[in-house]
Amino acid sequence: MRRPALLLTAVFGLSLVACERQQPSTSPQQPQSPSSPQDLAYCAKLTELYQRYVGPDPNSANMAGVRPDVQGGEAVAKCREGDARASIPTLERLLKDADITLPPRA
Numbered sequence: 183m184r185r186p187a188l189l190l191t192a193v194f195g196l197s198l199v200a201c202e203r204q205q206p207s208t209s210p211q212q213p214q215s216p217s218s219p220q221d222l223a224y225c226a227k228l229t230e231l232y233q234r235y236v237g238p239d240p241n242s243a244n245m246a247g248v249r250p251d252v253q254g255g256e257a258v259a260k261c262r263e264g265d266a267r268a269s270i271p272t273l274e275r276l277l278k279d280a281d282i283t284l285p286p287r288a
Contacts, residue, residue: 217266220288225266227285228273229258236280251276 217225237254257272277284 217264221266221270222261222264224285224287225261225270225273228270228277229261231277231282231285232258232273235282236276 232254237251237258253272254276257269257276260266261269261273274284
């Protein structure tokens, strides 16, 4: 019964390690333009497909024994934060790799 909690703890720990390993950019960052409503809607569709068919929801009770996909989880999180431009390419690639047909883009 404690397995899901242990798995979530491990996933959280790995995500922290990944964040710490990222090197700071030496060039000044360009300001990002906000994602369009169309991009956000498309990103939400990709997220739904990804979670349904490729990457399980980490809050699900069915997570026991499933190895999480860090790239997919990060893309889903960025999409939910409103950064569709950063997450769409990753979600599209993961869905294509799983032979999932991509939804039409508005």
